Amino acid sequence: MKPAEFYQRNREIHPPALTPNYKTSVARSPRFSLISLQNSMSEITGPTFGHSDIDAIDNDLIKNYAKAGDPIGERIIVHGRVLDENARPVPNTLVEIWQANAGGRYRHKKDTYLAPIDPNFGGCGRTLTDENGYYFFRTIKPGAYPWRNWVNNWRPAHIHFSVFGTGFVQRLITQLYFEGDPLLKHCPIVHAIPDADAIDRLVARLDLNATIPLDTIAYKFDIVLRGRRSTLFENRLEGN
Amino acid sequence: MAFQDPQYLRETASQTAGPYVHIGLAPGAAGFDIYRQELGFDITGPNAKGEKIRVEGIVIDGMDSPIKDVLLEVWQANSEGHYAHPEGGGPVEEGFRGWGRVITDFETGEWGFDTVKPGPVMGRNGRMMAPHLNFWIVARGINIGLNTRMYFEDEAEANAKDPVINMIEWERRRATLIGKRSVRDGVTVYRFEIRLQGEDETVFFDV
Numbered sequence: 001m002k003p004a005e006f007y008q009r010n011r012e013i014h015p016p017a018l019t020p021n022y023k024t025s026v027a028r029s030p031r032f033s034l035i036s037l038q039n040s041m042s043e044i045t046g047p048t049f050g051h052s053d054i055d056a057i058d059n060d061l062i063k064n065y066a067k068a069g070d071p072i073g074e075r076i077i078v079h080g081r082v083l084d085e086n087a088r089p090v091p092n093t094l095v096e097i098w099q100a101n102a103g104g105r106y107r108h109k110k111d112t113y114l115a116p117i118d119p120n121f122g123g124c125g126r127t128l129t130d131e132n133g134y135y136f137f138r139t140i141k142p143g144a145y146p147w148r149n150w151v152n153n154w155r156p157a158h159i160h161f162s163v164f165g166t167g168f169v170q171r172l173i174t175q176l177y178f179e180g181d182p183l184l185k186h187c188p189i190v191h192a193i194p195d196a197d198a199i200d201r202l203v204a205r206l207d208l209n210a211t212i213p214l215d216t217i218a219y220k221f222d223i224v225l226r227g228r229r230s231t232l233f234e235n236r237l238e239g240n
Numbered sequence: 241m242a243f244q245d246p247q248y249l250r251e252t253a254s255q256t257a258g259p260y261v262h263i264g265l266a267p268g269a270a271g272f273d274i275y276r277q278e279l280g281f282d283i284t285g286p287n288a289k290g291e292k293i294r295v296e297g298i299v300i301d302g303m304d305s306p307i308k309d310v311l312l313e314v315w316q317a318n319s320e321g322h323y324a325h326p327e328g329g330g331p332v333e334e335g336f337r338g339w340g341r342v343i344t345d346f347e348t349g350e351w352g353f354d355t356v357k358p359g360p361v362m363g364r365n366g367r368m369m370a371p372h373l374n375f376w377i378v379a380r381g382i383n384i385g386l387n388t389r390m391y392f393e394d395e396a397e398a399n400a401k402d403p404v405i406n407m408i409e410w411e412r413r414r415a416t417l418i419g420k421r422s423v424r425d426g427v428t429v430y431r432f433e434i435r436l437q438g439e440d441e442t443v444f445f446d447v
C-alpha cells in the first residue's frame with residue numbers, strides 16, 4: 001500500500017520557538033533551524049485509541065471527580081469538531097483537556113496560587129471523537145490566574161487541549177479561550193502567535209443553540225489538524 | 241497570507257502545554273487519582289517480541305539546567321519494524337501500541353521507560369531507516385512541540401546508511417541523535433540527552 005503524506009506545517013500561523021515576552025521560552029527554544037523531513041512511515045502513523053481505553057464519565061468534569069457534591073462555578077458545555085485541513089472530520093481520535101477550577105487554581109502539587117482547591121473538581125477530562133469528528137465535554141468555566149512572567153500577568157480563562165489525529169505529526173497541544181475575555185489582548189502566551197486570525201480561531205464562541213436552558217451554557221470550539229495529500233509516495237523496498 | 245488555497249482550513253495554532261500538563265496527560269504525577277487507567281505507561285504490552293531495553297535521559301535547557309516539567313511522548317515500531325497502525329507496514333503483537341508518555345522526576349529532571357528495541361523501518365523510496373524512536377517534547381516555555389528521533393549506538397552500520405541521519409548536513413550534529421548504550425544489572429540501557437540549545441543542540445525536525 002502506498003501511503004500519503006501530510007501537508008507541510010504552515011509555521012507562520014504557529015508561535016515561533018523564541019518569544020521573549022513569554023520569558024520561559026528564551027532558554028527553552030532551539031536556536032538552530034529545524035531540519036525539514038519529508039514524511040515516512042514513522043511520521044504518517046500514530047497511536048490509535050478505543051473505547052476500552054477510557055470511561056464514559058471521563059468527559060464530564062462536573063462529575064468525574066465529584067466527592068460530596070458538584071464543583072463550584074459556572075456550568076459549561078465545550079463542544080465542537082476535530083477536522084483536518086481538507087475540512088474532513090477526524091473520527092475516533094483522542095481529545096484530552098485540563099484546566100484550573102473556577103477560582104483559577106489547578107489541582108497540581110506545583111500550583112501554589114492562593115485561590116482554593118475545589119474538593120469536587122479534578123480538572124481533567126478525555127474523550128474520543130465520534131464518526132463525524134464531534135466531541136463534547138461538560139465542565140466548569142475556569143478562572144483567570146496570575147503567573148510569574150511580568151509582575152502583573154494574568155492568564156485569560158483557558159482550557160488546555162491535547163489532540164492526536166491519525167499520524168504522529170498531527171500531534172497538537174493548544175489552548176481554548178473564551179469570547180469577550182478582556183485579558184486576551186494582554187497575554188504574552190496568546191500573543192506568541194503572530195497571526196491574528198490564528199489567535200481568533202482559539203477563541204470559543206458562545207453557542208446558544210447548544211446551551212441547555214436553566215442548566216448549562218455552551219461554547220463551540222472546532223480544532224483543525226494537518227491534512228493529507230491525495231498523492232502517494234513510494235515506500236516499497238528498492239527493486240521490488 | 242495566501243499560503244494555502246482558501247478552500248482549505250488552516251491548522252489550529254499550537255500553544256504551550258504549560259507547567260500543569262500532568263493534570264491532563266498524567267494526573268497521577270500531578271498528585272491525584274481520577275481515571276481507571278492512565279494512558280501511555282505500557283508501551284509494548286505483554287506479548288512484544290524482541291530485545292527488552294530501557295531508555296533513559298534528561299532534557300537540558302539553554303542554561304545547562306535540566307527541564308523538570310517536560311513531558312515526552314515516544315512512538316516506535318515493534319521489533320520487526322511495524323507500527324501499530326493500519327499503514328504501519330505489517331502486523332504487530334496483540335497489545336503492542338508502541339506509544340508511550342514519559343514524565344520526569346520533578347526533582348532531577350531524569351526520565352526513563354522500558355520498551356523493546358524497534359526493528360529497521362521502511363523509509364521513502366525503498367530505503368530502509370535504521371531502528372529509531374520518534375519523540376515529541378512539550379513543556380512550559382515550549383510554544384510548539386519539538387520532534388526528534390533517537391537512534392541506537394550499537395547500530396553504527398545501519399545508522400551510517402540511514403536516509404534521515406544522512407540528510408543532516410553537519411556530521412557532528414548527527415551525533416546528537418544517538419542513544420548511548422550501556423548494560424546495567426543485565427539490562428541494556430540507552431541514554432539520550434536532549435539539549436535545547438548550545439553547541440550540542442539536539443537536531444529537531446520539521447516533520
Ligand SMILES: [Fe+3]
Nearest residue numbers: 155158160258
Ligand atoms: Fe493553564
